[in-house]
Amino acid sequence: MSMRVTFLGTSGAVPTTERAPSALLVNREGERFLFDCGEGTQRQMMRFGTGFNVTHLFVTHLHGDHILGIPGLIQSWDFNGRDDPLAIHVPPGSKKHIKSLVHAGGYDPSYAVNIHEVAPGKTALAGDGYEVRTFKTNHRTKSQGYAIVEEDRPGRFDREKAEEELGIPPGPMYGKLHNGETVELDDGTVIRPEQVVGEPRPGRTLVYTGDTRPVQATVDIAHDADLLIHDATFTTEEAGRARQTYHSTAQEAADVASRANAKRLALTHISSRYAGNAGPIEREGREGFDGECFVPDDGQKFEVPFPDDE
Known part of the structure; x- marks a missing residue:
């Protein structure tokens, strides 16, 4: 059973020619989830061949670089004859703002768009063999991250x-x-x-923080995570700027991953000041984290393995 992550947009608030605003697509055995939807997300989906039939959109917070792609994507789905309903999951107090984007310019989609406010620490979606859980993050507005947590699988058959x-x-x-x-x-x-059947085998855990300062809630939910995708907007040289804007440095993200005993760390939301050269971000992350650490490019795909397949 595959779980493929496609990094659609990995820039900070200001896009660059190399990096689009925040968007992440997860394809779990054909079921597609979109996390955040910065401007131009629909084109990134076309460009990188992720497929368009997304069932759930999860929004971390209301800043423009995470939500301004929603109106275009909603309308493109309509033009393409979409009939299936779309569920959008948002932090508490965000529903009216997301609704205004869905209906931007007085537009009314011909398919159902259901917006659900879900508080941190809750289950946003209970699927077949997995849950999408929320956790509290620390940004300049109401914000939360999301974790895909799979159930244990049956043991190996002898x-x-x-x-x-x-x-x-x-x-x-x-x-x-x-x-x-x-x-x-x-x-x-x-x-x-x-x-004839061995002990249950653990499923996979994927954690996406969105924009945040380092917080204990991330450490807790990312315990033994197979992939942690964490805000790493700056290097330590800009630690003051990170605190001021409620973002994390690569070193801080690495510390969170180490404390959580995560297996892999993807550093994202890269500031435009590192346009064309995210090497300093990646080096700092690798120095602080013993597991696999990388700065994904837009369009990069990553297959999340099961813990016992490594």
Whole structure:
């Protein structure tokens, strides 16, 4: 089961020729989620071939570089004959502002657009085998991050033991045992799942902060995360500017990832002052974090592996 991340926009508040405003698309086994929607997001989706059938849009906060792509995307979906409803998840108090973007210029989409306010610390979406959870961040306005947290998967099935030691014929019984059901052989022997199925295996966790200062809530929700995508607008040389604008430095993001014991760290929301050369951001992140650390380019794709596949 794949979980592919496409970094559609990785710039700070001011876009550059190399980096568009904030947007992130996650394709989990064909189900597409969009996190933030800066201006030009629809073109980035076309450019990088992510597909357009997004079911849920998650907004971290109301700053323009995270939401101004919504009107164009809403209307393009309509022009393309969209019928499926769209759910937009937003921080508390944001619904009326997002609604005004959906209906910008007096436009009324022909498909349903449902806007849901969800508070930090809650579940924004409960899907099949996963949840999208919110957590509180610290920016200049009401803001929150989102985490895709998968349920544990069944343990590995010991086919050799099942067939050779226990005499279970290949077929439907294997599936039943793997799903936790007890089966009975023709001779009356009862086989329990734990005889052939190992311990449950953890699912994946992906965390996206949006714009934020380093906060304990990120450390908590990103514990053992397979990928943490964290604000790293500046290097430590601009630490004062980071505090003033409620952003993080690459060093601060690396410290959060280390404290969370995250496996990988993607540094994003890169200030325009590093246009064309994000090397200083990446170097600072790598110096402070022992796991895999990188600054993604616009269009870069990343496959999030299962913990036990590494």
